[in-house]
Amino acid sequence: MAEPVIADNKPVVIEQLEVGTYYWCACGQSKTHPDKPYCDGSHAGTEFTPVAFEITESQTVALCNCKKTGNPPYCDGTHAKL
Ligand code: FES
Numbered sequence: 001m002a003e004p005v006i007a008d009n010k011p012v013v014i015e016q017l018e019v020g021t022y023y024w025c026a027c028g029q030s031k032t033h034p035d036k037p038y039c040d041g042s043h044a045g046t047e048f049t050p051v052a053f054e055i056t057e058s059q060t061v062a063l064c065n066c067k068k069t070g071n072p073p074y075c076d077g078t079h080a081k082l
Contacts, residue, residue: 002047007033008065009082011075016058023050024063024073034065037073 005028012034023039025032027048030040039050051072055061064072066079 004028004048004067006066006068006082007037009079010066011062011064011079012037013060013062015060017055017061018058019055021052021054022073023052026051026067026072028067037063037065 004026007025007028007030014036025037025039025043027043027046029042029046030038031042032038032040043049053073062075064075064079066082068078068082069076070078
């Protein structure tokens with residue numbers, strides 16, 4: 001199994017992410033890193049696919065940039081063990 005690219009060794013905290021559907025980059029190759037870790041199609045040709053997540057109420061989120069979280073797309077602190 002291929003390993004994702006570590007886009008950053010810390011999460012990005014997004015203040016008041018607006019309601020909507022987002023696609024978190026699982027491969028680590030999106031050019032939108034590290035500020036907006038969203039899929040931009042760069043995973044084409046890899047075994048990775050983005051993770052869709054829904055924000056139903058504007059809120060602050062910490063999104064994983066190391067791509068090793070056990071709870072995608074959210075940071076679970078795994079980056080501290082890399
Ligand atoms: Fe990484 Fe799409 S660019 S999952």
